[in-house]
Amino acid sequence: MEAGTLGPGQERTMGERFAHALNRFSEAPYVVKAGIGIFLLDLVLVLADRRPDSVGEWVLLLAIFAATVAAMVPLERRPAATAAVVLANVVAILILYHGLHEVSQRGINGLSLGAIYALGAVGLTLVYGILKLVNFAHGDFLTFGAYMAYLVNVTWELPLVFGLAFAVLTTALLGIGLEKVMWGPMRGRGAGMLQLLLMAIGLAFVIRYGIQFVWGTELRQLNVNRTDTVNFLDLRVGRTQLIVIIVGFVTLIATGLMLRMTLLGKRMRALSDDLDLAETSGIDTSRVILYTWLFAAGLAGLAGVFAGAITQLQPELGFELLLPIFAAVVLGGIGNAFGALTAGIVLGVVIEWSTLIVAPGLKLAVGFVILIIVLIIRPEGIFGHARTV
């Protein structure tokens, strides 16, 4: 910019210079950006872990770096494939350092958490996409489901299957009831994003502390098998975890099929794409919205029971899962159910892998850092399509 063309008080600030530099960087050729990005990623991985201690390792590392960048170049406009390549890069380096067995074992550990994230994220993303509601109470739906299962399974001493069914049902009803008394009327008044978001926070308080009022803050356990493990191929997984993984994946696949195959599913996705357009094209939107809540809350209830089964119940159970679930929603592209589903599972696994490098207490922080980085590079998410404005 030519000097002297700007008036007083209008000189460029540091921030502007930085923003300008960022812009300039964003116009660099893709190979350069990919190269720098992967270099930084690998550098972080190596520094956080250990320096390679043989020439062989150095060579392998360089080969992984080069292969990743080479693989990324033809994928410039395909973010999901690019993300897969970046993930492969990380896995390759982890295997190089820690061996295939360790990486697979942690990956399996991550699957149950991934299934929970995915179940939570599918519903949250549909509600977000369709109703433009950033539902901070979604985590507390999970908690609600877990305590409903506790009521049946522990207080009434019935098998957990009944608890699970009861939880899904009651949480779904909770979702529908809230749509009727709260969200529907608020939408009718044209409430803004922040207004709805704060309302959701208020609702989250009511549910969470309602649960605390009834059950207190002490840790509670569902009546599940916590000791048995299943072994295969030298890998071990807890029996309950395995059940969570299997039931979770079956549910996720069924959800995916429902969204893709059935008329209702197609309508949900149409609404989530563009509510106004769907409305003008004659879809009975309020009915679809009710079904969406039924699904979203029901899946949240299920996820909550799973979370309760593999950990313990306490009133913040679901809230502590909310941010990683949001991360999955954003990574998958807001409103994109398939994206949220995939991102949820991947996030669960990646977070577990991160414990190979960082303290286990930091694994969620790793998830948040991934979220922030993806938001910066590609705010529309890995599976979302770029939208203008």
Next chain:
Amino acid sequence: MTDPLAIFPLGLTFEAFTDIDFWTSVGIFAGIYTIFALGLQLNVGFTGIQNFGQAGFMAIGAYSMAILTAEEGMNFWLSLPISILITIAFGLIVGLPSLRLRADYFAIATIAFAEAIRLIALNARDLTNGAQGIFGFDDSWDSISESIEDFIIDLGWTDVPGLFPLFLVTWGIAVLMMFSLTRVQGTPWGRVLRAVREDEDAARALGKNAFSYKLQSLAIAASIGAVAGWLLAIQLAFVVPDEFQPIVTFIGYVVLVLGGLANYWGVAVGAIILWTVLEGLRFLELPISETKIAALRFIIVGLVLIGLMAFRPQGVFGKREEMVLGD
């Protein structure tokens, strides 16, 4: 499992203190939350950026002060401006990439940032002493506090509550901030902020660098959060990660909408109402346990928030015309 009540002065048992002690402590919390929410007011009410990471900035302010003083042996008074600079630096680091995002993405990004900070504070034990927290940073404050106490005793009030000097200082800072923020808001600079809140594109079309103003707003809010962080640390005499849960930011928003958007003095009103109601509930003779009462208080907070958003989104004292929620 964390105790959500950690942010309340529950550690004080009722019998052990006279009323005035109890209410002094409540007053300090109200003041701290006033300061905390002033930063939110600047961001949400006057710039239109939905900062949900304020607890993270508060944490950075409190931790950098405590670490510099207790672990690095720095002079307490010197650590204050330095911790402000550190917090501003974090504000810029967070804002530079994320202020370009859509409002909802920004909200999620900032809350993720704040949680990442808290988790790091919990796990970086060498630096932060993990969940045990940091003690012993407040010797300089204690001597000042005693001088103030002596001064008040000289004035003739003999049974001054031990926390009264902190109460005075907290509210002194809060009032000073409300006054200066209101003044600055009335300048052309403040006018540009409001224009950015209303319509960023319109502001840009008139030659205003909207991004730079949002960044300035966030950095200032961060430094205000840092001040709230020091005061909280001094009040508790320790700094632990649990004090900086996302719920702190949420309660800050309750204070904000109670007092009304786009009004700095309203923030104090909101904080005083909230804390009086919350602590006043203690005096109700309810035949239920302490946990249940605590839960009940938050249920009420939640209901208040829902009710406000449904029926009075501009807040109790907000101007309908300057309502920035809704529409």
Next chain:
Amino acid sequence: MTEAPIFEAEGIEKSFGGIRAVNGATMDVKRGSITALIGPNGAGKTTFFNLITGFYRPDRGRARFDGREVQGRPPYVIARFGMVRTFQITKALAAMPVIDNMMLAAPDQPGESLRNVLFRPLAWRKREQEVHEQAIELLDVFNLTRLADHYAGTLSGGQRKLLELARALMAQPRFLLLDEPMAGINPTLGRRLLDHMQRLRAEDGVTFLFIEHDMEVVMNHSDRVIVMAEGRVIAEGEPQAVRSDRAVIDAYLGGAGHGGIE
């Protein structure tokens, strides 16, 4: 007229997904002219404005304003060069009083820098006085003076349109780009607006480029017309010449016209 044009665009292109909204638009705007930009709905006129004022990034092409490259620069920098635009859908700052809307737009206000506000608290007050006077004068021209203290959100559609114009003028542009300025304004005020444009051109040498669908206005008040269709410039010249241009008539008849050429 041999003077260099105040604005030149060359081969500007922009696609959204598969749609090429602007497809190699090339044009000059003569210094001191009142130029109309016309074309059927969806011709890419608004998108073209967005591209040359920095709101969108062109895929290809160059634009120069008064000797400076503008493509790739952020909107606020372009506005400070003196190239100011208004919006087709008005952007009144609803929760701010009309007078604040106006005063905001004034350039060279040192009080907009936080540093000056904190450390030179008196430096900006004199400028604020001047700006206030200018704002009141301009509001007078558009019959908005009595609304000065009302919130802009309470204004009617036509009043907002006028406010946005007055506000753009507050920015003291040398080149003003107006996107359908007459739409929604009553004819009397429309006349005043046009007169004011003539006066600004005569007194201060301001150049205008305005998008307009009303052919009567275009014919009587512009001295040059540029016609866009399907993202390209298909004709330009004197109003009367353009009116009888074969390509222009075809474009209006072929497109889903907004009434076409009367």
